[in-house]
Amino acid sequence: MVLSLSSHNVMQYLQDAGLCNSEDGASDQSELPGSSKNNFNLVVTLADNRQLLIKQERNINNYDAAPHELFQEWLFHQLLQQFPVLGNILAMPTAVNYAPLVVHFDEENSILVRNYLSEYVELATFYHNNEIFPQEIACAIGTTLARLHRATYNRREYQDFMATAPQGEFRYGFYNPAQGVGSIEPEIFGSVPTDALKFYVLYQQYESLESAIADLAYDWNPCCLTHNDLKLNNILVDFRREKLDNCLVRLIDWEACSWGDPAYDLGTLLASYLGIWLKSLVVDPTIELEESLHLALTPLEILQPSMIALVRAYVNAFPMILEYRRDFILRVIQFAGLALIHQIQDTITCWKYFNNADICMLQVAKSLLTMPEQAILTIFGISESEILNSVSKIHKFRKPVKEQQLVPIYYEKTRLRGC
Ligand SMILES: Nc1ncnc2c1ncn2[C@@H]1O[C@H](COP(=O)(O)OP(=O)(O)O)[C@@H](O)[C@H]1O
Ligand SMILES: [Mg+2]
Structure with missing residues (x-):
């Protein structure tokens, strides 16, 4: 059963996922307005002032569409975990205070939770x-x-x-x-x-x-x-x-x-x-x-x-x-x-x-x-x-030379039918 996230069930969801406990309680919740066409985004401020951004792909109930975009973000996060050298590059020029942003991914429900950097x-x-x-x-x-x-x-x-x-x-x-x-x-x-x-x-x-x-x-x-x-x-x-x-x-x-x-x-x-x-x-x-x-x-x-x-x-x-x-x-x-x-x-x-x-x-x-x-x-x-x-x-570079191009023999044309 795919869960549709809303401001009503988000706290329960975070508790079930072990991202906060019942005493944490949300002091504030706000939807990020118009940030994306695909996602439902919610910022939750917990009692200890920690802020989390919760993203869910909107086409979650559309079983024909492949909701894999959040998977890519999760994969990228995994890459940084496996190869910390890349994580350091992305936190440059000063590698202090670098903490991984993504804290949770739920593939079944297409939900990703990130630390929100207020x-x-x-x-x-x-x-x-x-x-x-x-x-x-x-x-x-x-x-x-x-x-x-x-x-x-x-x-x-x-x-x-x-x-x-x-x-x-x-x-x-x-x-x-x-x-x-x-x-x-x-x-x-x-x-x-x-x-x-x-x-x-x-x-x-x-x-x-x-x-x-x-x-x-x-x-x-x-x-x-x-x-x-x-x-x-x-x-x-x-x-x-x-x-x-x-x-x-x-x-x-x-x-x-x-x-x-x-x-x-x-x-x-x-x-x-x-x-x-x-x-x-x-x-x-x-x-x-x-x-x-x-x-x-x-x-x-x-x-x-x-x-x-x-x-x-x-x-x-x-x-x-x-x-x-x-x-x-x-x-x-x-x-x-x-x-x-x-x-x-x-x-x-x-x-x-x-x-x-x-x-x-x-x-x-x-x-x-x-x-x-x-x-x-x-x-x-x-x-x-x-x-x-x-x-x-x-660095001494040679001047860029234009590579010889093969002449394409066909381009697929997009045409307004009937025009
Ligand atoms: N970790 C964060 N700290 C602060 N602001 C953030 C953070 N993550 C996202 N935001 C804000 O939320 C917006 C939407 O987040 P983003 O991951 O870009 O989602 P979308 O896929 O909907 O574009 C961003 O444009 C940014 O303004
Ligand atoms: Mg964005």
């Missing part, structure tokens, strides 16, 4: 409330991510571990997240607002966009442990230190983690920064796109130092990635474009919303995916060689 601030909220973008934070994220990718790069023991499947199931391969918009069925007319149909029509018109995504998916090369959902909502920052240059960041929400492509994580992060800019655009049918992009309430120039710091810190901590993948930065830019498309899709499916600002986002995504070389200069305000200047002074 002293940490979600990075998306911090940026939103303060409108400041200290480079030190981006630097700490880039360094942490690079260390994780570097430590797991081509390491068979970690790859085998991540291939573990839920009990009674098999895993035939790792999921490739480099996916564009899937095939469009007639049901779409009932499930998305009429305005949003424009997104699908435009997407289908851009053949170069579809081919760029197809190439990206084709070249997807899983080689290290990746988070696969690295947006600013999934990063916590500890601001208790006086100096930001030693700030502690925690990457959370490892539900999509897998064996994947490192450029995907860095690209998703960049897209999160670009999203701040693009969501602040002033859009009006009478204003040209170029003008809109310059009228943003949060101008791109304010975000550029953080984006440059992020990439530099990453490459500084994992310089060999430029040897392994000559086109690494270009792929990061392309994955950022793809992540923007995923952001638009999420807005449409979760919030039933699509407006002119999203059309601007689609145009920017298209530029990143189809013309990554030119896009670098626009996005960062400096060229690739200037970004990598400090790194290449230490």
Whole structure:
């Protein structure tokens, strides 16, 4: 019998799971508003002030769907237990006070319990409330991510571990997240607002966009442990230190983690920064796109130092990635474009919303995916060689050469039937 968790039975559940006793009693319970489309999330404060975050997958009663995302987070937690060296990397730069976050997993009921770090601030909220973008934070994220990718790069023991499947199931391969918009069925007319149909029509018109995504998916090369959902909502920052240059960041929400492509994580992060800019655009049918992009309430120039710091810190901590993948930065830019498309899709499916600002986002995504070389200069305000200047002074790299591409003979087209 699958249990559906609610604020009424959560305390009993925690007691039965041995996570608290009857004297603990909850002093407070609050549902995390709109944090995720898939999960029911509840924060419980116990009498001793301990806080727990309880997550349950919402599609729990849908037996056709495979509720395995929390299993991935649990698997990741197990990986850290088995290989503590990885746990230390994720608690960097200061390895003090590192305690495992996940404290309980109930596979049958798809429930995961984590320690809730009330002293940490979600990075998306911090940026939103303060409108400041200290480079030190981006630097700490880039360094942490690079260390994780570097430590797991081509390491068979970690790859085998991540291939573990839920009990009674098999895993035939790792999921490739480099996916564009899937095939469009007639049901779409009932499930998305009429305005949003424009997104699908435009997407289908851009053949170069579809081919760029197809190439990206084709070249997807899983080689290290990746988070696969690295947006600013999934990063916590500890601001208790006086100096930001030693700030502690925690990457959370490892539900999509897998064996994947490192450029995907860095690209998703960049897209999160670009999203701040693009969501602040002033859009009006009478204003040209170029003008809109310059009228943003949060101008791109304010975000550029953080984006440059992020990439530099990453490459500084994992310089060999430029040897392994000559086109690494270009792929990061392309994955950022793809992540923007995923952001638009999420807005449409979760919030039933699509407006002119999203059309601007689609145009920017298209530029990143189809013309990554030119896009670098626009996005960062400096060229690739200037970004990598400090790194290449230490490590001598050859200039990236574009690999010869096989011409794909066929792309599966998504078409609105009847259009
Ligand atoms: N350990 C934690 N400490 C503090 N805040 C957290 C913690 N875990 C999650 N949160 C907050 O809860 C939100 C939702 O958690 P998350 O694991 O990302 O769930 P979801 O899968 O629903 O996105 C996060 O965006 C963050 O703001
Ligand atoms: Mg999340």
